[in-house]
Amino acid sequence: MSTTAEGVRPVGGVVSPARSGRWIDDWRPEDPVFWENTGARVARRNLAFSIFSEHIGFSIWSMWSVIVLFLGPKYHIDPAGKFMLTTVPTLAGAVLRLPYTFAVAKFGGRNWTIVSAVTLLVPLAVTAVILKPGVSYTTLIIVATLAGVGGGNFASSMTNINTLYPDRLKGRALGLNAGGGNLGVAAVQLVALLVLATAGKEHPRIILAIYLPLIVLSALGAVLFMDNISSARNDTHAMRDVARDGHTWVMSLLYIGTFGSFIGFxxxxxxxxxxxxxxxxxxxxxxxxxxxxxxxxxxLIRPVGGVLADRLGGARVTFVNFVAMAASAGLVLAASRMGSLPLFITGFLLLFAFAGIGNGSTYKMIPAIFRAKAVLAGGADPAVDAEGAREARRLSGALIGLAGAIGAFGGVLVNLAFRQSFLTYKTGDGAYIAFLAFYALCFVVTWAVYLRPSPRRLAGV
Structure with a gap:
């Protein structure tokens, strides 16, 4: 049935018609009194279980990055085939991000967290059944694609937390939520290391067995401790509005370079x-x-990008970061040609680090763009104009959802680049050159659009 936040009257004293699940009809995070007395406690509780659910989602999404390590000679799959097995869940997760973004307002944040968590059982169960020598490659491709449902969790989780927190605290809350989710990639790889070290490469199902109870706990936590917010609304007009804005496609390009690199690598x-x-x-x-x-x-380094962007400006940090990513890709290329493993690993770790920093700085640029556009158009600064602030939030939220979905396609491009490079050159050199060129394009675009001296430049981005 419908409920209110603990001890808070529903708006107008009226409770909405009965619905399944825990619904809060009076949610005013921007009201300091409401937030201090009730809102902060409810939001923190929801954030904790949202992070856990998203973390498990990322682990399932990236599960095939470790499953392929167990596919020995008996499976008869060459390196190009293995890269395709990690490409298809990346693609599926990217496609699912948009519908998952809209699902929160339609079904409720708590309700959709339950559904999205339970859905993770499907790729887990199907993989456990089919994963054995002799299985056809087509079957493996189909099953690997199912893991993409974990990639959609990020979009719905971020949308839900965005609804729960006031503007002044969204940066930190969204950063914790995103960082906790991203750690799921490292977590499933640590689990795989544990399994390989103890049980050996013949037992990949142990990984699935470890995640089974974690998925159940994730769904159960959402059932018992999360809430739905009645005031959450889908704004399809905002999505159409940002799709017509050139900055949307610039930011999507930059996010392909940052998040796409992180998830692809x-x-x-x-x-x-x-x-x-x-x-x-x-x-x-x-x-x-x-x-x-x-x-x-x-x-772990993702929040640093946000902090630096707050202090120095998102565009400046993003520009320098892409220069550093290009240099790191050059280091990886040099190491590959020299056959130097220590230099190769150093270059790749730098790529991961700068991709994480860039994730934070590009996300910080998005709301700044719409605030700056309002000022450039002759309107009041959204920082002091309530109507302008609402419009900036509306467009920022839509762009974050769209850029997040498009950015995930970068992971597909990374895996396809590696696959083609190893097929053509027998090394990853072709891919490293492509990455270097793309990062160069990104820092040139960042400078040309957001830093180059111009009367039409958006100040403060």
């Missing part, structure tokens, strides 16, 4: 090590010892 790093340095990584466990480090570094 997270999926591919273990395979790259095994294929690029066969002598050093002759067994899956040797690669697994290093695979988790990149996603771990990229996840």
């Amino acid at each position: 997270g999926f591919a790093f273990g395979q790259v090590l095994q294929v690029q340095f066969k002598a050093d990584f002759s067994t899956p466990i040797k690669a697994a010892y290093l695979t988790f480090l990149g996603p771990l570094v990229g996840s």
Whole structure:
């Protein structure tokens, strides 16, 4: 049935018609009294279980980045085939991000968290049934695609937390939520390392068994401790409005470079090590010892990008960050040609770190763009204009959802680049050159659109 936040009267004293689940009809996070007395406690509780659910979602989404390490000669899959097995869940997750974004307002944040958590059982169960030598490659592709449902969790979780928190606290809350989710990539790789070290490469189902109770706990936590907010609304007009704005596509390009790199490298790093340095990584466990480090570094450092953007400006941080990513890609290319494993790993860890920083700085740029556009158009600064602030929030929220979905496609491009490079050149050099060129494009675009001296430049982005 409908409820209100603890001890708070519903708006107008009226409770909405009965609905299934825990619904809060009076939610005023911008009201300091409401927030202090009730809102903060409710939001923190929902955030904690949202982070856990999103974390498990990311682990399931990136599960095939470690499953492929267990697919030995008996499966008869070459490196190009393994890269495709990590590409399809990345693609599916990117596609699902948009519908998952709208699902929160339609079904409720708590209700959709339950549904999205339970849905994770499907790829887990199907993988457990089919994963054995002799299974056809087509079947593996279909099953790997199912893991994409975990990628949609990020969009719905971020949308839900965005609804729960006041503007002044959204940056920190969204950063914690995103960072906690991103850590799921490193977590599943650590689990794989544990399984490889103890049970061996013949037992990938142990990974699935470990995540089964965690998924159940995630769904149960949402059932018992999360809430739906009645005031959450889908604004399809905002999505159409931002789709017509050129800055939407610029920011989507930049987010492909940051988040796309993070998730793409997270999926591919273990395979790259095994294929690029066969002598050093002759067994899956040797690669697994290093695979988790990149996603771990990229996840933990993500909030730094937001902090730096607050102090120095999002565009400045993003520009310097892409220069650093291009230099890191150049270092990886040089290491590949020299055959230097220490230099190669150093370059890749730097790529993960700068991708994490860029995730934070690009997200910080989005609301700043719409505030700056309002001022440039002759309107009042949204910082002091309530109507302008609402409009900026409306458009920012839509752009965050759209850029998040498009950015995830970057992970698809990363895996396809590796696949083609190893097919054509037998090394990843072609992919490293492509990454370097793309990051160069990104820092040139960032400078040209947001930093180049011009009367039409958006100040403060």
